[in-house]
Amino acid sequence: MPAGSAPLLPPLAAGPSSLWRLGSGYLNSFPKDKHYKALNTAVHQEGPIGLGRPDGIIEERTQTNAFQEYSPAHVDTVSVVAALNSDLCVSGGKDKTVVAYNWKTGNVVKRFKGHEREVTKVSCVHKSDQFFSASRDRTVMMWDLHGSVQPRQHFSGHAMVVTGVAVSPDSSQLCTGSRDNSLLLWDVGTGQCVERAAVSRNLVTHLCWVPREPYVLQTSEDKTIRLWDSRGLQVAHQFPTKQHIQTYCEASEDGHMCISCSSGFGGEGCEATLWDLRQTRDRICEYKGHFQTVASCVFLPRALALMPVVATSSHDCRVKIWNRDTGACLSTLSLDGSGPLTSLAVGDTRSLLCASFSRGIHLLRVDHGPGLELREVAAF
Secondary structure, three states: OOOOOOOOOOOOOOOOOOEEEEOOEEEEOOOOOOOOOOOEEEEEEOOOEEEEOOOOOEEEEOOEEEEEEOOOOOOOOEEEEEEOOOOEEEEEEOOOEEEEEEOOOOEEEEEEEOOOOOEEEEEEOOOOOEEEEEEOOOEEEEEEOOOOOOOOEEEEOOOOOEEEEEEOOOOOEEEEEEOOOEEEEEEOOOOOEEEEEEOOOOOEEEEEEOOOOOEEEEEEOOOOEEEEEOOOOEEEEEOOOOOOOEEEEEEOOOOOEEEEEEOEEOOEEOOEEEEEOOOOOOEEEEEOOOOEOEEEEEEOOHHHOOOOEEEEEEOOOEEEEEEOOOOOEEEEEEOOOOOOEEEEEEOOOOEEEEEEOOOOEEEEEEEEOOOEEEEEEEEO
């Protein structure tokens, strides 16, 4: 169990499908037997949940969830999840596999094996059935959903774990980053490295290619966010240094803004920050309310709400939706027993996919009522 994570409650029964009490309902513990196929529906009716925040504000949420437990995608911790299209997601984790999963039917579509160690990142090619995976084995592999179970392309050049992978908008180039302080630019067609750059103490935590631009965003353990120009792989801009490690970054679809996430503990740090990517490149807004490291953030589709919104997931087991422009928290969902939440992705205009340390991948639904209501509808 990672340092700082809350201990799980004692099991009510032994065995691979032991039950754990979560709120007033029961959920099957993770990991389960790999042949587990039940589509158990559990109804959780919970009273108001008081969610304390570092600023003293109490957020109350009442949840009523019709919940389905699907066959699990992985047999160990899930490190990352990304949406391939409106039906399928791609995920990777400690079991060294990359899995394509239909989250609307609860079925594994295909498993891809080739990495020798944990899969750390995945990146999908826009409007394509191809995707990339990065690993602690220091390599990146390219896969095709409808092709062989063997990798279509293999990229090897880093000296340490690969912690960032981003594909260009035209899918011709790939940028990778590592804890070895370097970024590499690759020709996807040939698999050859065409550019290499390194910055001292720049331990890469994430990469994101800005839509319709030649720029790559990068977060680092040195507490900075850098904007790289892929034409020559040079730093075009460095944003003001934050107080904590920057764990993740995401660019908006129009390429005008980006969000970065901060590590932290006990409410110190633990924020996400909105930045302008245009002329000023100033900080626009901060989202504060998590108690532990914020591991992932996404811009939500404009069709989802009347105002622009973003979502964050944290090691505190919570997913939050925020008003993008004011920083107000609009909804909070606590995924009790999940362990640290490791990755967040937009499934469709109403759905989010959230990877976790202990309970696989959670399918979340955003409902419209008097406000935005976030609820868990399935886990796999």
